[in-house]
Amino acid sequence: MADEFAKGLAILMGGGLAWLTLAGWYRTPSFEGSGVQLVAPVETPATIYGEIGIALMDVLAWFSVIGALTFWVVIPAVEELRSALDERSG
Amino acid sequence: MSDTDSDSEEVRTDGTGIVPPDDETPSWQERKARHEGLSRLTYEYFERARREDQDLRQQSSYVERDVLAFPTWPHEMIRNLALVSFFVGMIIFLSAALPPHIGPPADSSSTPAIILPDWYLYWSFGLLKLGPLNPDISLLGGQKLMADRTYGVLANVVIVGFVAIVPFLNKGAARRPVEQPFWGAVGVSGIVFAFTIAVLSVKNLIQMDSHLLFDLTFLLPIVSAFLSYAVLRSMREGYMFNLNRRYYRLRPPK
Numbered sequence: 193m194a195d196e197f198a199k200g201l202a203i204l205m206g207g208g209l210a211w212l213t214l215a216g217w218y219r220t221p222s223f224e225g226s227g228v229q230l231v232a233p234v235e236t237p238a239t240i241y242g243e244i245g246i247a248l249m250d251v252l253a254w255f256s257v258i259g260a261l262t263f264w265v266v267i268p269a270v271e272e273l274r275s276a277l278d279e280r281s282g
Numbered sequence: 283m284s285d286t287d288s289d290s291e292e293v294r295t296d297g298t299g300i301v302p303p304d305d306e307t308p309s310w311q312e313r314k315a316r317h318e319g320l321s322r323l324t325y326e327y328f329e330r331a332r333r334e335d336q337d338l339r340q341q342s343s344y345v346e347r348d349v350l351a352f353p354t355w356p357h358e359m360i361r362n363l364a365l366v367s368f369f370v371g372m373i374i375f376l377s378a379a380l381p382p383h384i385g386p387p388a389d390s391s392s393t394p395a396i397i398l399p400d401w402y403l404y405w406s407f408g409l410l411k412l413g414p415l416n417p418d419i420s421l422l423g424g425q426k427l428m429a430d431r432t433y434g435v436l437a438n439v440v441i442v443g444f445v446a447i448v449p450f451l452n453k454g455a456a457r458r459p460v461e462q463p464f465w466g467a468v469g470v471s472g473i474v475f476a477f478t479i480a481v482l483s484v485k486n487l488i489q490m491d492s493h494l495l496f497d498l499t500f501l502l503p504i505v506s507a508f509l510s511y512a513v514l515r516s517m518r519e520g521y522m523f524n525l526n527r528r529y530y531r532l533r534p535p536k
Contacts, residue, residue, distance in 0.1 A: 216380045223383050 207256025
């Protein structure tokens with residue numbers, strides 16, 4: 193059970209850090225002042241690397257959210273369900 | 283535990299019992315040689331301390347172990363190396379990937395519109411804004427005994443004094459909040475008050491009625507104290523308490 197938590201946490205932290213970095217590059221006009229940070233509209237990328245980064249940004253954001261929820265909610269719920277079914281049949 | 287004792291008594295090798303003195307510990311004969319003056323006094327003092335320690339160890343249910351910790355090298359150092367590598371790597375990564383923007387130098391000839399201390403001093407700044415609590419004394423004809431700013435400075439003295447007194451009221455024997463729910467609740471309310479008083483210090487930036495914010499500053503810590511006390515008390519009764527009995531047994535003697 194602790195392993196599942198650690199896996200979810202690792203996904204959330206790792207994916208979140210990568211998303212944070214890319215969002216700091218492509219979706220933050222400035223870190224100074226009271227402007228929007230990390231979720232501002234995407235600046236048009238000039239290079240192919242920029243386009244890859246922007247595509248990767250959304251992938252990483254959803255990966256960290258869904259990955260953490262999978263290990264913290266879905267897998268434990270499935271195991272609970274399975275043990276409950278086993279008890280009922282056994 | 284003289285030499286003859288250790289010969290007659292079988293030495294337990296399972297890690298329990300009193301560990302026999304090694305070569306560096308003075309023998310009983312050496313100790314008893316000090317039979318007059320200051321040497322006798324110090325001998326008696328240390329012998330009594332040792333005896334009391336031995337009695338306490340025999341009375342307690344604490345499991346004595348030969349290995350009290352892992353050695354510094356290599357066990358602790360390898361763990362520390364891993365932690366240091368992680369944090370150094372994180373600093374290098376962040377400074378390379380997201381370098382901080384360095385703004386223009388501060389203009390010393392113009393004063394900014396809003397002057398605030400650093401965020402970790404907001405609580406003290408908030409205590410300077412307790413003017414509404416400063417009582418109008420009717421004996422003085424509705425005048426205040428001291429100026430609001432003096433009152434705010436004295437409030438700092440009260441809070442710092444309370445924080446200084448708490449260690450004398452409770453010596454911190456509890457290793458986790460469930461063991462002493464009352465003091466756990468005091469701690470939680472203190473943390474919440476540190477936050478609410480910090481929010482009060484920047485009340486002009488908070489989208490809320492300032493009177494409501496002032497009331498919440500003092501109500502929220504009380505509410506959180508009651509809540510955390512109730513939660514901790516119910517946890518005491520519950521499953522975790524039984525689960526951790528072994529942890530209590532392993533505790534060193536008082």
